[in-house]
Ligand SMILES: CSC[C@H]1O[C@H](OP(=O)(O)O)[C@H](O)[C@@H]1O
């Protein structure tokens with residue numbers, strides 16, 4: 001049984017599974033000027049992390065408060081209008097703050113399934129995720145950007161990490177945890193900005209640790225020996241769930257510290273250090289994300305942005321459980337997330 005048995009049914013009028021444009025009705029809010037509904041599908045999202053809780057300089061078209069069978073997401077979802085370089089109408093971008101609008105969610109408390117499910121239900125198929133990371137390599141200096149291509153999972157299995165459980169089994173491929181085609185676009189945009197105050201590393205391995213405490217020195221040395229480039233607490237399960245939800249996902253990282261492997265007095269990572277670098281270089285982070293959105297808004301990227309190359313993969317990956325053996329609650333939730341896949 002669902003813990004909230006009526007939830008799926010009460011959601012149906014809000015998120016009709018068979019319509020791509022979902023009319024979202026919201027609870028009464030104070031934000032009188034900004035609409036609380038948005039009727040067109042939104043294909044691109046930005047997930048902001050530590051120090052990147054807003055994306056100013058875009059037209060704020062709506063603020064949505066969706067809910068999902070996995071509960072509400074970390075924050076309201078802002079719909080921002082981004083001018084398209086190739087069409088007359090603006091491109092809508094969904095912005096979600098991973099730790100909440102006031103950074104009140106620790107990494108292990110982030111409702112990643114709700115975040116990804118809410119974004120997918122709006123039509124999102126491409127996610128640019130931003131993260132503040134520790135550097136595990138001397139040449140990746142604080143304020144450098146890294147567009148990673150691999151992840152080592154050092155979370156502890158305490159975060160819900162899949163949509164497939166409770167009598168619905170699914171196995172998606174995760175050999176390349178970031179989307180190769182999207183990553184290539186992001187790197188190209190990053191390179192167009194590289195100059196005196198922007199440095200970019202084209203690839204790298206993120207170690208995603210559980211936290212919320214930072215690593216011990218022994219762990220930090222071990223991650224370096226494993227070939228880790230940078231470390232954070234939020235690449236997973238976000239990237240895994242995005243893959244299950246058939247979304248093209250790429251993380252952009254900004255180094256804020258050298259973790260604790262250098263062992264120099266006063267140099268170990270702390271929150272002040274992370275926030276200081278994020279504040280000082282936040283404008284460059286926003287420029288980077290803005291350049292990526294400029295590029296993705298071009299018509300030529302339409303197929304990529306709609307993740308046509310991932311469409312239906314989860315129908316087959318999740319088709320392993322025979323109908324008669326399915327857990328009913330799990331089946332209902334997955335039918336909500338993937339209308340038509342598991343009928
Ligand atoms: C405040 S330091 C640790 C914190 O910073 C990173 O956050 P995010 O990835 O959301 O930018 C890291 O993953 C930790 O959550």
Ligand SMILES: Nc1ncnc2[nH]cnc12
Pocket residue numbers: 132133134135209214215231232233256257258259260269274
């Ligand atoms: N050293 C570090 N370890 C884990 N997450 C981080 N985010 C920023 N710096 C970090």
